[in-house]
Structure formats: structure tokens, C-alpha cells
Amino acid sequence: MSPTPAATAPLDVLRGALRDAAQAVGGDGHVGDRATLERPKRDDFGDYATNVAMLLAPVVGGPPRDIAGKVGEELQARLGPLLDRVEVAGPGFLNLFLSDAWHTAALTSVLAAGERFGGGGAEQPERLNVEFVSANPTGPLHVGHARNAAYGDALSRIFAFHGHEVVREYYVNDFGSQIARLAESVRARARGEEVAEDGYQGDYVQAIANAIPDAATMELDPLGQKAVALMTERIRESLHFFGVDFDVWFSERSLHEPSASLGGQDPVTHAFATLADLDQTYAHEDALWLRSGQHGDDKDRVLVRSSGEHTYFASDIAYMLDKRERGFDRLLYVLGADHHGYRARMAAAYEALGGDVASLDLLIMQFVHLVERGERSSMSKRSGEFVTLDDLVAEIGVDAARWFLLQRSHDTTIDLDLDLAREESAENPVYYVQYAHARISSVLDKAGADRVAAALGAEHAGVALHPAEKALVKKLLAFPAEIAEAAERRAPHRIATYALEVAQTFTAFYRDCQVVGAEGEGVEDLRLAVSVAARQTIATSLGLLGVTAPETM
RNA sequence: GCCCCGAUAGCUCAGCUGGAUAGAGCGUCCCCCUCCUAAGGGGAAGGCCGCAGGUUCGAAUCCUGCUCGGGGCGCCA
Structure with a gap:
């Protein structure tokens, strides 16, 4: 790079x-x-x-x-x-x-960078860990997770393009009481019984039960593990279809099992020992507490209950320590809005483990409301009739789903208009951008590959530029700074906004400037070159959002 | 009570580490296919940037205090 x-x-x-x-x-x-x-x-x-x-x-x-x-x-x-x-x-x-000379020199620099144009700008490349989604494997992903997935993935793509090294990570909560509850729910279904009041009610529970031959008679613990494995696999497939693939699927359960790299100790015990060495914990009323209050949290937090059970927070800390020991420069967590209450304790834990909170990013995603025919349909998880990621994708497609989830800042709640997202016309911004890309492809196709290659090799000195050409060149030149902003401010939506602007600027150029067959010495060369640069920039932008850039539409 | 997020055009939202006459999409209204994709384009209307102070040559942007909306505050996960 x-x-x-x-x-x-x-x-x-x-x-x-x-x-x-x-x-x-x-x-x-x-x-x-x-x-x-x-x-x-x-x-x-x-x-x-x-x-x-x-x-x-x-x-x-x-x-x-x-x-x-x-x-x-x-x-x-x-x-x-x-x-x-x-x-x-x-x-x-x-x-x-x-001058025109400055603009043509600018265009040449864009083309010289090729596919790398806009990338590699990170002044201090870092090794980043981005944890996102991390939904409990006790049910399918819903629309909120979809936003989290699209955001975490786009952010990761932007980081990587900017020059950072990124590891995408999913924390699988395959340990604890909710797994037992899932197992009980599955067993009840397998036996044709009603699921308990506090169990999981969705239809998918029956599907899991059907997929496990001995579900009605198995012990709860192995049944829970089996159910979690099936659910995790289903989640992995949904995400993959959505264009999101993780590098690491980290098992919470593994934190409680002996680890060879820790000399047979389990990671949670290792974390407790580490915290004890740093004098960050103390015993009080038969429980083990973390001195989180000393690190900006409202109060100290329990790691081991008086009953002897570990809290989920103990797992979180062990996991955090594991990440730290894997040597990342920065840890990023993409959390749902309902988790913002954990920010303070997560930051406190990070400090307690000896970290500098400046290298910790706790990003909070706001909610998604689906709107159809002008009405909001809230996704209540309790009732079991929430909209899943799979439903959303089936309804509006991956490209539209990702675009609509990414076009707004992560810290604002969004109303996703399903009717508009389904619209396959210029009223739909994602189609508008894709259409611009297809249209450029069509123009270049019409000119022919040889002609385009010749144009890219031509000197553009001395050609007078049309205002629309200058405007497009300057819009393209803004790309590297947009990437930097999007990365530094963790704001993929800026790329969506930018892509739309490039598409609009190109469309104005297309309207005002005949490309193929343009009259004047070197004019067609220049316009073909501008077109190639614009297509490249749109394709890269869409790629960073995980949206396809079609050649034809 | 405390904490987080939001408040900008009829709707959904950009812009926010200070800059000149505040932007986009949708919606509404008018107009345009002898021309490289009309899946398009041109134009119009539409705004006390929630309220009140403060900082500044300059504030939608920064600070303080309010108001309203959403969410969160367990030895649950």
C-alpha cells in the first residue's frame, strides 16, 4: 500500500x-x-x-x-x-x-493510483480488533443485528483499505444460563410440550429440535451445546449471505476451559490472577469484586457471586484480556443501544487490565425502525414476531439492505422505508449509484477496450476542460480525505453520501459532455479517462459498503 | 434521580474538531426522450438549524442551562 x-x-x-x-x-x-x-x-x-x-x-x-x-x-x-x-x-x-493543467494533472494522479486510489492513507497503521454482532446464539439475527453487522463490516473494510490490519471477531455467548434455557426450550418442543414462560418461543426452536434426533431425551448440557452449534451455524450462514464474514468466532465457553497457552489454566482464572496482581479486585461478603469504581464506573462490579458462580462480566474481562494479549493496538466494540449501560464498566475493565482507554472504542449503534406504507413496525423481541436479517434480505435484497442500514450515522436511530428500499428506480439512492456505475461501463463498452486503453495512455496537456469535467475531477480528488474521515470518525455513512455525490456529479458530466465521439483534439481521450476514474471511485466506494457495482442494469 | 443518543425543509436524514447566500433523497408542482442506459434530466415551492444565554471578527457547528423524543441504569445474559 x-x-x-x-x-x-x-x-x-x-x-x-x-x-x-x-x-x-x-x-x-x-x-x-x-x-x-x-x-x-x-x-x-x-x-x-x-x-x-x-x-x-x-x-x-x-x-x-x-x-x-x-x-x-x-x-x-x-x-x-x-x-x-x-x-x-x-x-x-x-x-x-x-488551471486546466492542474485538473488534468490531478486526473492523471487518480488514474495512476488505479484501484488503490483513496486507500493506504493511514499515517500510523494499526492492528485493530473489531468485535461486532456477537448476538446470543439463542435465536436468529434480527434487523438491529443487521445494522450492527453492516456497520462493523463496512468499518472493517474501510480500516483495511485505509491501511490498517483488521481482525473481525464474533463473541459467541455459548455459556451460562441462557444456554440452559435454550436447551429446555428445545427439549420441550422435541417432546411436543409448551415452552416455559421464560423460554424461547420462536418457531426456530422447533426447527432446532427437529434437527437433533435425540433432543427429547438428551441431557440438557450436551443438548444446549448441540443447539448452540446449530444456531451459530445458522447465524454464520445468514451473515455470509449478507456479505459479512468473520475471522474469529470466539467461544465464551472456551474461557472457562483449560488453555494450553496458559499452562493448563483457564482464561477466566488467568484474568482473575492478572487483576489480583494489579490489586484491582477484592473479596467482600463472599463475592469477588472489581475496583471498577476507581476507573470511571458508577460503582464496583461483581465478578464472582457469593454463590460461587461467575458473572458474565467475568467472561467479558477474560475475553478482553485475551484480546490484549494477542497484541492489538486498538480494540473496537460495536454495541447495540441497549448495551450502552455497559460502556463505563467495559472501559473500567480495560483500565483495570492496564490498558489506556484511548485505544478502546466502544461504539453504540442506535435502533432501526422498519417503515412500510408509512407505518412503523417495531421489532419486539419478546413477542417472537421480530423481523429477522433473513427476512429483510429476502424483502429488499442485500445491496439495498446494506445501503439503507449504512447511509445514516450509527448514532442516530433510523427509519428504514421498505417501500423505498424495494423501489428499483432512481428514487432509490442505491440504484441511482449503481446505475451511474453501469452507465459508465456502458459508455466505456461502447468506446471499446482498445480505445479506452489508448485514452488512459494519452497525454491530456493542452485540453480545455468543461466545467462539468472539472467538477467531477475535484469530486474524485476528495476521495482520499473522505476515506480518512470515514475511518477516523468511524463513519461509513460518509462513504455512502460521497458515493451518491460522485454519481450525481458524474450524471451532470454525462449530461453536459458527450464522451464517445466528442469533438476536439484529445477531448474524447480526456473524457474517457475521467469516466474510468469515476467508475473506479464509485466501485471502490460501493465495495467498502459491501454493495455490488454492476456493469449492466 | 443518574447516564447515553437525538432534535436541521411536509417526511427520512447529511452537514457538527467554527467560516461566505444551510444541503441531499423522498414527497408536492411544472417541464424534457431526433442525442453514449428515461432505471434519466431540468426547474419551482418548501427552513426562527428545539428554546434561552455565553465564547468569537464569525456559531447549525463550541460551552452552560432548559424543553421534548428514544434508550439504559441487577451478585440477569
């Missing part, structure tokens, strides 16, 4: 010139880095605009507009023919109008 050479990345050239210019007029060097360099809302404000003069004003003294003028002169001297002109505007903005 070699990053795009700084010398040829046009935005880096601009940034560098801006930094130098700021320094030349008296800045301390940092001002140039803090200054914005962004696409203004209006075209007559130039290709890019910077607030550098307003930041310099308090440092060097004097009216911002005067300073902007000086910075402009410095920039012009440094950028020469790449910069057509500058304008000082408003309270002291400096608007930059870049």
Missing part, C-alpha cells in the same frame, strides 16, 4: 504551497496546516478556498484581506501555471482558481 507520491498528488501540492506561502508572510508554520482548503459552495468562489489569512491575522497583525492578498501573491509565485488566479473575498477568504 504505497501511498500516492506526494509530489504528484495535486491537493498535496496545493497544501504544501499554502503552508510555504503562509510561512512567507509571517506565519509560524502551523497556520498553514490548520488552514482550511475546501471546495466552496459556490463556483464563483473558485475551485478551492482557504481561510488562512483570517488565521494569520492575529499572528502577523493587520487586516485579513490584506494578508490574503499577500498569501495570494506567494501562492501564485509558487504554483505558476497551475494557478490561473486568486481572489480575496468576504472577510478575508482567499479563493483559488486552478
